[in-house]
Amino acid sequence: MHEEGSVGIVETKQFTFGAPPNEMELDCGRRLGPITLAYETYGELNADRSNAILIVHALSGDAHAAGYHTGADLKPGWWDMMIGPGKGFDTRKYCVICSNVLGGCKGSTGPSSIDPQTGKPYGLRFPIITIGDMVRAQKQLIEHLGIEQLLCVAGGSMGGMQTLEWMTRYPDMVRAAIVIASTPVLSPQALAFDAVGRHAIQADAAFENGDYYDKASPDTGLAIARMLGHITYLSDQSMRIKFGRTLRGQDTYSYDFKSEFSVETYLDYQGEQFVNRFDANSYLYITKAINYFDIAAPYGSLDEAMARVKAKTMVLSYSSDWLYPPYQSQLIVDALLRQKKDVTYNNIQSDYGHDAFLLEKKIMTKLLSGFIDHAYDEQRVYRTEPIDTNSDTDIGPPASSNDSIYEGHRIDYDLIVDLVPEGSRALDIGCGDGELLHKLIARKRVNGMGIELSQGNAISCVRRGISVVQADVDKGLSAIPDKSYDYVILSMTLQVIEKPGFVLAEMLRAGKKCIISFPNFGYWKVRAKTMLLGKAPVTRSLPFAWHTSPNRHVLSIKDFRDYCASHDIAIELELALAGRGPVRACPNLLADEALFVIRSGRA
Numbered sequence: 001m002h003e004e005g006s007v008g009i010v011e012t013k014q015f016t017f018g019a020p021p022n023e024m025e026l027d028c029g030r031r032l033g034p035i036t037l038a039y040e041t042y043g044e045l046n047a048d049r050s051n052a053i054l055i056v057h058a059l060s061g062d063a064h065a066a067g068y069h070t071g072a073d074l075k076p077g078w079w080d081m082m083i084g085p086g087k088g089f090d091t092r093k094y095c096v097i098c099s100n101v102l103g104g105c106k107g108s109t110g111p112s113s114i115d116p117q118t119g120k121p122y123g124l125r126f127p128i129i130t131i132g133d134m135v136r137a138q139k140q141l142i143e144h145l146g147i148e149q150l151l152c153v154a155g156g157s158m159g160g161m162q163t164l165e166w167m168t169r170y171p172d173m174v175r176a177a178i179v180i181a182s183t184p185v186l187s188p189q190a191l192a193f194d195a196v197g198r199h200a201i202q203a204d205a206a207f208e209n210g211d212y213y214d215k216a217s218p219d220t221g222l223a224i225a226r227m228l229g230h231i232t233y234l235s236d237q238s239m240r241i242k243f244g245r246t247l248r249g250q251d252t253y254s255y256d257f258k259s260e261f262s263v264e265t266y267l268d269y270q271g272e273q274f275v276n277r278f279d280a281n282s283y284l285y286i287t288k289a290i291n292y293f294d295i296a297a298p299y300g301s302l303d304e305a306m307a308r309v310k311a312k313t314m315v316l317s318y319s320s321d322w323l324y325p326p327y328q329s330q331l332i333v334d335a336l337l338r339q340k341k342d343v344t345y346n347n348i349q350s351d352y353g354h355d356a357f358l359l360e361k362k363i364m365t366k367l368l369s370g371f372i373d374h375a376y377d378e379q380r381v382y383r384t385e386p387i388d389t390n391s392d393t394d395i396g397p398p399a400s401s402n403d404s405i406y407e408g409h410r411i412d413y414d415l416i417v418d419l420v421p422e423g424s425r426a427l428d429i430g431c432g433d434g435e436l437l438h439k440l441i442a443r444k445r446v447n448g449m450g451i452e453l454s455q456g457n458a459i460s461c462v463r464r465g466i467s468v469v470q471a472d473v474d475k476g477l478s479a480i481p482d483k484s485y486d487y488v489i490l491s492m493t494l495q496v497i498e499k500p501g502f503v504l505a506e507m508l509r510a511g512k513k514c515i516i517s518f519p520n521f522g523y524w525k526v527r528a529k530t531m532l533l534g535k536a537p538v539t540r541s542l543p544f545a546w547h548t549s550p551n552r553h554v555l556s557i558k559d560f561r562d563y564c565a566s567h568d569i570a571i572e573l574e575l576a577l578a579g580r581g582p583v584r585a586c587p588n589l590l591a592d593e594a595l596f597v598i599r600s601g602r603a
Contacts, residue, residue, distance in 0.1 A: 005084045006076060007042040007091055010067035012107060014038055017140045024136060030127040034116070037141050038063045038107025039099035042083055043091030045147075051376065052147045053089055054138065055079065055098040056155035056162035059229070059286055060278060062106035065098040066091075081361045088368035093376070094151065101162075102137040103129045103286050105279035112213065112279045124210035129285060131158070131293045135165040139173070152372055153311075154178035156357040157324065158286070164295045164332070168308045176375035177311040178368065180357045181321055183328035184302055184335075185294040190323060193232055194287040197225030201280045210281050222280040223271030230270045235320035235353030239263060306335040312467075314344045314371045316364075318356040333469060334479035342449075344371065345469045346458050366459050374465030411577050412491055412517040412595050413439060419515060419573070419597065420444055424486040427451065427511065429473050429503070430493035434461035441466070451477075474498040477506040485511045492541075492593070494518040496550045501567075508569065508600045517595040520576070522556030522588040540579060541592045557588045564598060573597035 016036045018024045023033030040063045045052060055065050057078070066083035068076055077098075082088040089096050100108035103126075111126035118125075142150065153166045153174050160182020167177045183190075204221030206212055243263040247253075250260060259265045296302040313336060317329035326347045336343040348363055350356040357364065413436050420426055422444050428437050431450030434457075440446040450468040452458045461468035474497055488511030490503070495518055497503050507514045519541035520526075529537035538545060555563075557576060564571050575595040576587030583591040 005086055006080065007067040007084045009071065010040050010042065010064070010069065010077075012038050012040050012063055012069070014107060015141050015144050017144070024133070024140075026127055026133050027130040028128045032109070032127055035102065035109045035137055035140075036107070036113075037099045037102070037109075037137055038104075039097060039141060040064060040066075040077075041095060041097050042066050043093070043095040045095040045145075049145075049147050050149070050151060051094045052142075052145070052150050053094050053096045053152045053154065053372070054142065054150050054166075055083070055089070055096060056134075056138070056153060056159040056166075057098065057101065058155070058157035058159050059283075059290065060226075060274070061159070062104060063098050063100040063108075064106070066096070079358065081358075082364060082368065088365045089154075089372065090369060094372070097142075097145070099138055099141055101134045101286065103134070103282060103289065105282040106277075110279065111210065111281035111285055121211075121213045123213070123281060124284075126281070126285065128288060130289050131161045131165050132169065134289065135162055135169060138162070138166075139170060142173070149173050149175055151376055152176040152178060154180070154368070155182075156180035157182060157354065158290055160324075161290065161293045161295070164305075167311050167313065168295060168299070168305050171308050171310040174311040176313070176372065177309075178314045178316070178371065179329070179332060180316045181318055181324055181329075181354055182332075183324045184296060184305075184332055186291055187328070190232075191291055193228060193323075194291055197228050198284050198287060200224040200228070201284060204280075207280070210284075212280075217275070218280045219275040222275050222278065222283060223268075225280075225283055226274035226278075227267040227271045230267060232323040233353060233355040235322065235351060237320055237351040238353055241351065242266075302331065302335045303338055306332070306341060307339045309336065309339070309341050312342045312371075312375050314346075314367070314462075316345075316357070316367065317347045318350045318352065318354070318360075319347060320351050321354045321356065323354040337469070337479040338481055340481070340484055342467050343469065344462060344467045345471070346455065346462075347470055349455055363455075363459065367462050370459070370463035370465070410435075410491075411581065412593065415575060415577075415595055416440075416489060416491065416515055416517070417443055420446060420487050423447070425484070426487045426489060427480070427485045428489045428491070429507065430490060430497075431457070431461060431466075431468060433457045434464045434466040434468065436489070436491060437461070437466050438464050473503055473506075476502070477510050480510045482509055483512050487511055487513050487515055489515045491515075491517045492519065495521075495553050495555060498552060500553055501563075504563075504567075504569075508598070513572065513597055513599045515595065515597050516560075517593060518555065518560070519551075519593050520557050520588065520591050521554045522558060523592040524589050525592070527589075539592060557591065557594045560594065560596060564596075568601055569598050570601055571596055571598055 014036050016034050018033030018035045023031035025031050061078050064077040066077040066080045085092050100106045103110045105112050111122045115122045153163045155163045160179040163177050163179045166174050201221035204218035206216045207218040246262045248262045248265040254260050259268050296305050299305040315329050315333050317326035333345040352359045417439050424446050426446045426448045428450045431452045437448040458468050458470045488507040525539050526537040576583040576591035577593045
C-alpha cells in the first residue's frame with residue numbers, strides 16, 4: 001500500500017512539436033525537430049489556469065517526480081516527498097507539471113532517440129544543447145497546455161539553473177520562482193568533476209564513439225561517472241555518519257583491490273543502479289549543458305540578468321553543500337537585492353550536502369508551502385492565522401540572540417506602526433518571526449522585507465508571506481543600494497549585535513530614515529538592582545540572567561544621544577517608554593526602553 005498523501009498512480013504523457021520545417025533553433029546554431037517531451041501532471045488546473053507549477057529536474061531526474069506508475073512500484077517519483085496532497089507542492093490546490101529535459105533519456109528527445117534522417121539513434125550526431133534550449137522546449141509544452149503564466153517554477157541543482165533561465169528569459173510568464181541548491185555559473189571545481197565523468201564514459205572500450213545502442217553499453221564508464229558525481233552530492237559529515245570506516249560483510253582487511261569499505265560498496269551500488277536507467281550519451285550532453293550555463297552571459301552581468309526578473313523569488317542553499325556552496329546562492333540573492341527585487345533567502349542547516357533538497361522533508365515543506373501559498377493569493381498579503389513559532393525549534397539551529405526575548409505586548413511595535421507612512425518601503429533588521437512586518441503590511445500596506453539570522457524565525461516569516469533574507473547583519477548590508485528603503489528598523493536588537501556602530505552606519509546608508517528601539521540600561525530599576533544587590537539586573541526589557549544574556553552592549557538613552565551627536569546623526573524623534581506608555585520627565589531614569597527616529601546629517 002502506498003503512503004498517505006501520495007498522488008497515487010500517474011501516467012507519463014508525451015508532447016511533440018517542431019516538425020520540419022518548423023524545427024527549434026538551438027543555441028549552438030543547429031535546428032532540431034521534431035522534438036518530444038515526456039511529462040507528468042499531478043492535481044488539476046483551475047478554471048483560469050492560474051495554479052500551474054512547473055517542476056524542473058536535476059541531472060539524473062526525469063518527468064516522474066511523484067506517485068507511482070503501477071500499484072506494484074516500490075519507489076515513487078524522485079520528489080514525491082514534496083508533491084502531493086498536503087505536501088510542499090499541494091496538489092489539492094495546485095496543478096504540478098514535470099517534464100523530462102531535452103537531451104534526456106526517459107521519453108524526451110535525446111541522443112538515444114531515433115534520428116528521422118537516418119532511422120538510427122542520434123548518438124553523438126545529436127546537437128549540443130544548453131539549459132536555454134531545455135527551457136525553450138518547456139515553454140512549448142506550457143503553451144500547449146494552455147497556460148499563459150506559471151504560478152511558480154521550482155527546481156534544485158540543474159533545476160535551479162532552468163528556473164533562473166525561466167525567470168530571465170520569460171519574466172512575464174513566471175509569477176514566483178524557487179531556486180534550490182544552485183548557482184548562476186559553475187565553478188572550475190564543478191567543471192572539473194563533470195569533465196572527469198565524461199572522460200570515464202568516453203574511455204570505456206564499449207563507448208564506440210557514442211554508437212553503442214545495438215551493442216554492449218559503456219556501463220563501466222557511466223558507473224564511474226555516477227560514483228564520482230554522487231560523492232559531490234554528499235557531504236563529509238553525512239559520509240562520516242553513514243559509513244565511517246566500517247567494512248562491509250567482513251571483520252578484517254582482505255588485502256586485495258576489491259571493494260571492502262561500506263562507502264565503496266555503496267558507490268558500487270549507486271553506479272550499478274544508474275546504468276540501468278540512464279543513457280551514457282545523455283550524461284555527456286546534459287553535463288555539457290550544465291557546464292555552458294552562465295545566466296549572466298547573455299545580459300552582460302548578473303545584475304543585468306536579475307534586473308529582468310519580475311517573479312517573487314525564493315533562493316535556498318544548504319550549509320554543507322560543497323558542490324554548489326551557499327556563497328553561490330548568495331550571489332543570486334545579492335544581485336536581486338541590488339535590483340530591488342522581491343527575494344527570500346534561507347541557508348538551511350543540514351548535514352546532507354547537495355542532496356539535502358531531496359531529503360530535508362520537514363523544513364522544505366514549511367518553506368515551499370508557505371512561499372507558494374502567498375504567491376498564489378496576492379490579495380491576501382499575509383497569513384491571518386497565528387503562527388506557531390515553537391514548532392520550528394526542532395528543525396533549525398539555536399535561535400538568534402533576539403529570538404523571542406520580549407514576551408507579551410510590544411509597545412514599540414505599536415509606535416513603529418504609527419510612525420511608518422502608508423505604502424512605505426521598510427526593511428526590518430532582526431525581524432524575528434515577522435510580527436512587526438506582519439502588522440506594517442496589514443495596517444499600512446508597507447512593501448516590507450526582513451533580515452533575520454535564526455532559521456526558525458525565517459521560516460515563520462515565510463509562512464506569514466513575508467520576504468526575508470537569512471543573514472548576519474554584523475556582516476553588513478552591502479547588497480542593498482543606498483537609500484533604497486524609506487525606513488530601516490532595528491527593534492530591541494541594537495544591544496545584542498556585535499558591531500553596533502557599523503550596523504548603524506549601514507542602516508543610515510540603506511534607508512532614508514531609521515527607527516531604533518532598545519532597552520535603557522539607565523532605567524532606575526537597573527541602577528537600583530546593580531547598586532543595592534550587586535548583581536546583574538533582570539527586568540522586563542532585560543529579561544535574562546547574566547549567563548544566558550545575549551546583550552553585548554550596555555547603553556542608555558543618554559549614551560545613544562551622545563553617539564548621534566558625535567557621528568553627525570540627526571535625531572528626528574525621541575520617545576521614552578515604560579510599561580504603560582510614554583515617559584515625559586527624566587526619561588533616562590524612568591524609561592525602561594527608548595525609540596528613536598534618526599537620519600544622516602544634522603540638516
